[in-house]
Amino acid sequence: MSLNGLISTFRRMRNADEMLTAPSPFEQLRQQMNDVLGDGGILKQVVLPGEGPPVPQNSSVLMYYSGFLEYSDQAFDSTTHLKYPPMMKLGRDVTVAGLELGLLTMKKGEFSRFLFQPQYAYGDMGCPPFIPGAATVLYEVHVLDYLDSAxxxxxxxxxxxxxxxxxxxxxxxxxxxxxxxxxxxxxxxxxxxxxxxxxxxxxxxxxxxxxxxxxxxxxxxxxxxxxxxxxxxxxxxxxxxxxxxxxxxxxxxxxxxxxxxxxxxxxxxxxxxxxxxxxxxxxxxxxxxxxxxxxxxxxxxxxxxxxxxxxxxxxxxxxxxxxxxxxxx
Missing domain, CATH: 1.25.40.10 (Tetratricopeptide repeat domain)
Known part of the structure; x- marks a missing residue:
């Protein structure tokens, strides 16, 4: 379900002329996504639906996730290599605003992709040296389970x-x-x-x-x-x-x-x-x-x-x- 293969395909297809005319990978993804908040800042694509109610406020979520920059095959942040991903508490352990808001729309077992505009990700400053300023980022998230710890x-x-x-x-x-x-x-x-x-x-x-x-x-x-x-x-x-x-x-x-x-x-x-x-x-x-x-x-x-x-x-x-x-x- 990783986006790596998709991005690799895009990169192989690109040439100097196509770069001027073809939509970028993120632009193509936007066409398949829904606007979560209505302001275009958080876009979501459900790859695998989940079951039950969505993740509650202030709960603790067990999940795998990976964050990508456009045209990058390597995640700048990921838990997919861990045998046991950490249980992350909303409002404390999840520091990316868009990811926290996105999780509140997810259900147990769901796998989704999110595009976060800079104001919902790392802002105008970015997070040097890995994330440039004003960067739109992609997150792939798989919610394994959650506990209502509030x-x-x-x-x-x-x-x-x-x-x-x-x-x-x-x-x-x-x-x-x-x-x-x-x-x-x-x-x-x-x-x-x-x-x-x-x-x-x-x-x-x-x-x-x-x-x-x-x-x-x-x-x-x-x-x-x-x-x-x-x-x-x-x-x-x-x-x-x-x-x-x-x-x-x-x-x-x-x-x-x-x-x-x-x-x-x-x-x-x-x-x-x-x-x-x-x-x-x-x-x-x-x-x-x-x-x-x-x-x-x-x-x-x-x-x-x-x-x-x-x-x-x-x-x-x-x-x-x-x-x-x-x-x-």
Whole structure:
């Protein structure tokens, strides 16, 4: 979907005479684009439509993008080389005015091209040495996902007293968005960032004053996946003691939760506490007898436990022999 091939074609076709008469690449693109604001400053071409509502104000957007000058095959700015593009917050991380306004017209999964006049891009000064003054620029943008983080910003900026005054549904929406941020970081192997988001969500839930038994149940329901996610994140960070702590907190909410039992089994295995690991995993197996992960980990624990007992037996046997047959001096 890159414009590189299109520009290369234009450049090959040009010769000295054509340069005087043929429209430029950007001029040809303009004929296929729609005017976003009505002033000609931002033109848009949808290459691949998206789904759902457009990107909200002040949200955080996960996207690939590339910026081009006319007649240039090389992007002056791009994230397409990144395995995990950054989650960029509107109003803070997106510094090109036209790009921010253009994103507000896009939907999840959409791929579009934009032409930005200088007043919506880098202005009369440009951005030397890469972008000359008064340059019109092309951006290709693919929105992978977005999170409505404006609500999170509003809630986290409140004092605990103020947070208690907002509707529970609004409060839990903010908590779930934080968990979604954590999940996004986790999937990118950014475990410290994921942990910070999960713990931030837990803190919000703990600070909420309970109004009724129903609200208490709703808050516990929201806490459970956060503790499970924290337990797994600590395992990835090689912190089995902390993983066990969060796994046990999940079990305090739901003592029969198979994921919590499995997490605790994993943590106990890392701590070489094989009997405790077996106990947790056997309890999990009773709930899900055909679960491949549970059964595989149980076999691993049994093997490690047997090896540990064999080594212990060998150690005591050797120690007994040395005491019975001391070396002669």
């Amino acid at each position: 609500q999170v910003d509003d809630v986290t900026a409140m004092s605990p007293e103020e947070q208690n005054t907002i509707p529970l549904s609004t409060f839990l929406d903010a908590v779930n968005t934080l968990r979604s941020f954590g999940n996004r970081f986790f999937n990118q192997s950014r475990y410290e960032n994921a942990k910070d988001r999960y713990k931030q969500a837990i803190t919000l839930l703990k600070n909420r004053e309970l109004q009724s038994e129903q609200e208490k149940d709703n808050l516990k329901t929201a806490q459970l996946p956060l503790y499970l996610n924290l337990s797994l994140t600590e395992l990835r960070l090689e912190n089995p003691h902390k993983a066990l702590k969060y796994g046990n907190k999940a079990l305090e909410i739901d003592s029969a939760n198979t994921k919590a039992l499995f997490r605790c089994g994993q943590a106990y295995l890392e701590l070489c506490e094989y009997e405790s690991a077996q106990s947790c995993l056997i309890s999990a197996q009773a709930k899900k007898p055909f679960d491949h992960d549970i059964n595989s980990l149980l076999r691993k624990v049994a093997t490690c436990y047997k090896d540990s007992l064999d080594k212990e037996k060998e150690f005591y046997s050797k120690m007994f022999r040395e005491q019975r047959d001391p070396e002669t001096v």
